Amino acid sequence: MDNLLTRKLEIFAPLPDADRRLLDHTVRMARLVDGRADLIREGDDPLHVRLILEGFACRYKLLPDGRRQIMAFLVPGDFCDLHIFILRTMDHNIGTLSPCRVVDIPRTRILEMTERPALARALWWCSLVDEATLREWLVNIGARSAEQRIAHLLCELLMRLETVGLASNGSYDLPITQAEIADTMALSTIHVNRVLQRLRAENLITFKNGALVIPDVPRLKAFSGFNPNYLHLTERNGSKEPRR
Numbered sequence: 001m002d003n004l005l006t007r008k009l010e011i012f013a014p015l016p017d018a019d020r021r022l023l024d025h026t027v028r029m030a031r032l033v034d035g036r037a038d039l040i041r042e043g044d045d046p047l048h049v050r051l052i053l054e055g056f057a058c059r060y061k062l063l064p065d066g067r068r069q070i071m072a073f074l075v076p077g078d079f080c081d082l083h084i085f086i087l088r089t090m091d092h093n094i095g096t097l098s099p100c101r102v103v104d105i106p107r108t109r110i111l112e113m114t115e116r117p118a119l120a121r122a123l124w125w126c127s128l129v130d131e132a133t134l135r136e137w138l139v140n141i142g143a144r145s146a147e148q149r150i151a152h153l154l155c156e157l158l159m160r161l162e163t164v165g166l167a168s169n170g171s172y173d174l175p176i177t178q179a180e181i182a183d184t185m186a187l188s189t190i191h192v193n194r195v196l197q198r199l200r201a202e203n204l205i206t207f208k209n210g211a212l213v214i215p216d217v218p219r220l221k222a223f224s225g226f227n228p229n230y231l232h233l234t235e236r237n238g239s240k241e242p243r244r
Contacts, residue, residue, distance in 0.1 A: 003020070003023055009023070013122065039095060040090055041090065049105045049110055056175050077164040146195050148225060152225065154174075155224055171213045
């Protein structure tokens, strides 16, 4: 079975065989988690790093009045947070959006991974991409129209899922509700529904058998102003070597 973690990390640069074997061993003990369940809550003492192997999860905060702000979507191959085991307590929640297969990676294994130069650089790359993605989300919410915000998110998810082989021909499964999109884009659910209807009316997106279909990917990217540079994706097989 293809190791999604290895596939993602090798976007940065090829890994030695010994590192690949370590990653295969790391993902071996996955557990099933129901959808809409918390993996860890604000205030908890984190002991492990969570890795998503299947399904969608998110990072979010709850306000005192019960409103929720989703700050990141986590897709297969994503670490929930590489540094949470360093923190004394969690400052946000991580929850599933669909049924997920999750790996709990202990502190000792993460430290072992960081002692291997190629793996350490790949993990650092993951953290930097997470930070760059958060910056882009801030721009998305603060400077784009509602239609552009949602279109931009759909373009981002397409590219992230393509890198781990879970999207093709502009189509991918999207187990996210309109309410969850609203909590992400600082919009009401009614507004999200109207935006999706407009995007469908313009033939920018369609839905088929539970999957999102983007008929013309370059057109949707142009409409949303999507520039993938913040994802820092390179060709696999190391065609672009990292700076030394």
